Amino acid sequence: MLRTDYHTHTPLCHHAEGSPEDFVRQAKALGLYHYGIADHAPMPPELEPYDAWRMLTSDLPLYQEWIERAKAAAGSDLTILTGLECDWVPGIAPWISELRERIHCDYLIGSVHYLTDKESVDDALYADKTLTDSVEQDWALYWKAVTDMVSSGLFDIVGHIDLVKIWGRVPQGELMSYYIPALEALSRSNMAVEINTAGWHKRCAEQYPSIPLLRELLARRIPIVINSDAHAPAHLSRNRDEAVKLLLELTDNKLRQFEHPLSRNSNITLQAYGPL
Secondary structure: OOEEEOOEOOHHHOOOOOOHHHHHHHHHHHOEEEEEEEEEOOOOHHHOOOOOOOOOHHHHHHHHHHHHHHHHHHOOOOEEEEEEEEEOOOOOHHHHHHHHHHHOOOEEEEEOOEEEOOEEOOOHHHOOOOOOOOHHHHHHHHHHHHHHHHHOOOOOEEOOOOHHHOOOOOOOOOOHHHHHHHHHHHHOOOOEEEEEHHHHHOOOOOOEOOHHHHHHHHHOOOOEEEEOOEOOHHHOOOOHHHHHHHHHHHOOOOEEEEEEEEOOEEEEEEEEEEEO
């Protein structure tokens, strides 16, 4: 099966490391077919600085230069795709559309990190407490935001779909009621959902999405891509083989890899997975 990675970062986000040449060298060593660069997108200029772990709008020319260096290093041996990981917050939709045109993106990853104002669910400051009055309220707000993001029609891949579990806090009882609206929105969309293997290296100690949620995504035939969320060259395609093994187990070894077309760019397809 072709090895790809569509969720990777650059030092412009202030919490990643490695040069374009370093990333390309590692991508070639791994035999990647697609190396997708999708760093944390800037927020609208009127909201900057939003936080300390994303590009500023003024960094966009540097981002384009970084990608061009990667393409030059890749030559004809590796396909470089241009993306952004965009945060979904209220009122952000017009800015997302503008960013896609500014960067001429092949794809956009839509992610939810924030529940209230600028408080991020994956910030270490909140490792041992909720952002609202309860875990249940955190989850309700989070999954409402995921559903709204999917329904916007602006994105191509859902990033770390159940990130809200990062610190290991999960509501008591069944969780499917939180997922269902987002699943229904995904069924109406052209989006893929990533298996984000970075979750294995967080306190939750499992991939995003959880196995019950991943099983439901497969049942609904939502395209799945495998991404590392790499913040260093050594992270590229990390745990990809374990993710493939998990998909094989959940599909009773009836797993296929296929080309999933992006709705806004008929020339670009993602290497996605799904049941036969």
